[in-house]
Amino acid sequence: MNKKHNFSAGPSILPQEVFRQAADAVLDFNGSGLSILEVSHRSKDFVAVMEEARALSLDLMGLTGQGYQALFLQGGASMEFLRIPYNFMGMQGKAAYLDTGTWAAAAIKEAKVFGHTEIIASSKESNYNFIPKDYTIPADADYFHCTSNNTIFGTQMKSFPDSPVPMVCDMSSDIFSRQIDFSKFDLIYAGAQKNMGPAGVTLVVVKEDALGETGRKIPSILDYKQHIDKESMYNTPSVFAVYTSLLTLRWLNENGGIGAMEQRNNAKAELLYNEIDRNPLFTGTAATEDRSLMNATFVLNDIAHTENFDKMWKEAGISGLTGHRSVGGYRASMYNAMPIESVQVLVDVMKRLEITG
Amino acid sequence: MNKKHNFSAGPSILPQEVFRQAADAVLDFNGSGLSILEVSHRSKDFVAVMEEARALSLDLMGLTGQGYQALFLQGGASMEFLRIPYNFMGMQGKAAYLDTGTWAAAAIKEAKVFGHTEIIASSKESNYNFIPKDYTIPADADYFHCTSNNTIFGTQMKSFPDSPVPMVCDMSSDIFSRQIDFSKFDLIYAGAQKNMGPAGVTLVVVKEDALGETGRKIPSILDYKQHIDKESMYNTPSVFAVYTSLLTLRWLNENGGIGAMEQRNNAKAELLYNEIDRNPLFTGTAATEDRSLMNATFVLNDIAHTENFDKMWKEAGISGLTGHRSVGGYRASMYNAMPIESVQVLVDVMKRLEITG
Structure with a gap:
């Protein structure tokens, strides 16, 4: 197997040992004689997986015993775009949003x-190339929503406001990548397919006492309280995606947790941005002070170099470097599982291009 | 690996070759040097997977060119319980439902x-042990909803009414298991985790011209039209679950399609019910004429045999035979991928119990 240096924005690279463990479980889960794909979600072994994944998520974020619940739901961040107003916006209420990119919009x-x-x-007016900082969150809003990292534009919130109202954050593309005071938030959500697992599952971390305030009648599948009451098994969860997320969370934990990831991510980003x-x-296309540690966006100053550059990085075994059509150019996504050696391969190609043209 | 005879109601058995192919793809997808878990859903190879899965679903059901679209969505059947009224119930309208079990309810x-x-x-009054047949679908309903197979109670609709209004059917537990005139339905949906794939993806087959009639403002993630317009890529799909579903659909197609599955399923059910x-x-606990080909529910006449019987089937390598708490006793789920040899193993245990007591 000729492994690639995978800079894809998502679904994206996971640790190699997670791929091996996940493949093994597809053939035989926990020595049960059954594939992880055919076990009941109510089986003892899978209930243990779900509980460990929920507990480890809170633990890694320092939220154990703080009144939070972790849920593994289906539908991606786009489903949470709907669940959040259902659960947080009052019938006559209002919401305050920070517009920092395509997904925020x-x-x-x-x-x-x-x-x-x-x-x-x-x-938006400057094609989302910076994070707005001069704003006031209305004290009469039901909640404030922000997006911690903007995958497409390569920007990242470096700090979070002290919100007078419940704060909700889409952390899909930088969850578990840096130390944050997660207790500032009433709800954090993340599609797994960047730093946490395969596509098909979403982590939701919610403060229990923030729920039940809207007066809305909430359809069961959208009601966070229902999912909490049923311990994230309101209906059949995405078994394999939850299991593979747990494998990734274990890897993260065994490799030093969020603090160690942040150090690695800082080193990788420094190497590439330098x-x-x-x-x-x-x-680079993003404002320097707002540059994302996860997704570096950049362009060639002379598009005449495009053909050569594209040929060179592909020959070096790099994949997924093409930028999103909204920005053009290139985007190097460097999630937790990417080794610094892969970033070095890219930097070496950039240096060679400078010499050979 | 000591493979089990897996009678689990769902998630449930899939073909052994599907497990092997899925495990291979977790290590290296299509010889790309990338795991199926880390490829972009926009990559050429995965777009081809999605298109083949959508086309093959319609083809197997005989619906190609009949104005239907196949979608692979997230959230399980429970999410469709919500999407269906959003897309089919008018603002002042009404819906007609057939109540045949826990999931219908x-x-x-x-x-x-x-x-x-x-x-x-x-x-409901008789613990859902039969399928009601004497009813009239109101001509002024926006739609009629039924459940083709009731996993928990072991009953199955053997025929479907000629509905004067759009007919919607939850086929989660018997899709692709028998020949039906699928063109009678305006919408068919099925959580994959019985006959079609792993948990985490739902097949929705919808007649396009039945949509857009309600006057409701539909949130994007719940809007079938949005999903059709985006070719089932409105947001990141459950990549691995879609791929594994395609592997299962290919297996089904190569093994004779729905007609051949029905013959095998009839033979298995006959063996066990006899x-x-x-x-x-x-x-048996279900009315004879309504017995499901997928899930056979039965009890011991004397519970004194329970300990012996449970020991014997477990020793024979059978798993997942315990009945749902709503019915008690035993439930043998015999989905497409279950070989008749496994049913014979169960029948042999039942015969041995009769002799040894």
Whole structure:
């Protein structure tokens, strides 16, 4: 097997040992003689998987015993765009959103179906190349929603406001990648398919006492309280995706937890951004102070180099480097599981391009 | 690996070659050097998977070119309990539901959140041990909803009414198991985790011209039209579950399609029900004419045999035979992928119990 240096924005790289363990479980789960794909979600072995995944998520975030519950749901972040107003927006209420990218805007669109939704700051006019910082969260909003990392534009919130109202955050593309005071948030959600697992499962971490305030009649499948009461088994969960997420969380825990990941991610980002800034052929597209540690976006200053560069990185075994059509150029996604050696391969290609043209 | 005879009701047995192919793809998908868990859902190889899965689903059902679209969504049948009224129930409209079991009742509960929902017939009073047949579908309903197979109670609709209004059917537990005139339905849905794939993906087959009639503002993630327009990629799909479903659909196609499955399923069910009826130690719990080909429910006439019987089937390598708490006793689920040899192992145990007591 000729493994690639996978810079894909998501679904994206996971630890190699997680792939091996997941493949083994597809053939025989826990020595049961059954595939993980054919075991009942009510079986003792899988209930233990779900409970460990829920507990380990809270533990890694330092939220154990703080009144939070972790859930593994289906539908991706896009489903949470709907669940959040259902669970947090009052019948006559309003919501405050920070508009920092394509996914933030998609969350806003769905909130508007429900009620009054204010965009309190936006960087849309400059193609989302920075994070707005000068805004006030209305004290009469039911909640404030932000997006911690903007995969497409390569920007990341470096700090979070002290919100006067419940704070909800989409952390799909940087969860478990850096130390944050997670207790500032009433709800955190993340599609697994970047730092945590395969596509098909979403982690939701919610403060229990923030629920039940809206007066809305909530359909069961959208009701966080129902999912909490049923211990994340309201209906059949995405068994394999939950199991593979647990394997990734265990890997993360055994490799030093979020603190160690942050150090690795800082080193990788520094290596790449230093080259982007040093190399006269390239320019970064995001405001320097808001640069994402997860997704570095950059362009060639002279598009005449495109053919050569594309040929060179592909020959070096790199995949998934093409930028999103909203920005163009290149995007190097460097999630937790990416080794610094892969980033070095990319940097070496950039240096060679400078010499050979 | 000591493979079990897996009679689990779901998630449940899939073909052994599907497990092997799925495990291979977790290590290396299509010789790409990437795991199926880390490839972009927008990659050429995965888009081809999604398109083949959608086309093959329609083809197996004989619905190609009949105005239907196949979608692979997230959330399980429980999410469709919500999507269906959102997409089919008018603002002042009403829905008609057939109440044949726990899952039908759950669908009814969610429809009631939206509007007037009539239960036009129910077998609840007799613990759902038969399928009501004497009912009239109101011509002024927006749609009629039924459940083709009741996993928990072991009953199955052997025929479907000629509905004067759009007919919607939950086929989660018997899809692709028998020949049906699928063109009678406006919407068919099925959680994959019985006959089609692993948990975490739902097949929805919908007649396009039945949509857009309600006047409701539908949240994007719940809007079938959005999913059709985006070719089942409105948001990141459950990549691995879709791929494994495709592997199962290919297996089904290569092994003779639905017609051949029905023959095998008839043979398996006949073998087991004959033994239930012949063996004086056992009694079937479902009305004979409504017995499911997928899930056979039965009890011991004398619970004094329980310990022996449980020991014997476990020693024979059988798993997942314990009945649902709503019925008690035993439930043998015999989905497409179960070989008749496994059913014979169970029948042999039942015969041995008769001799040894």
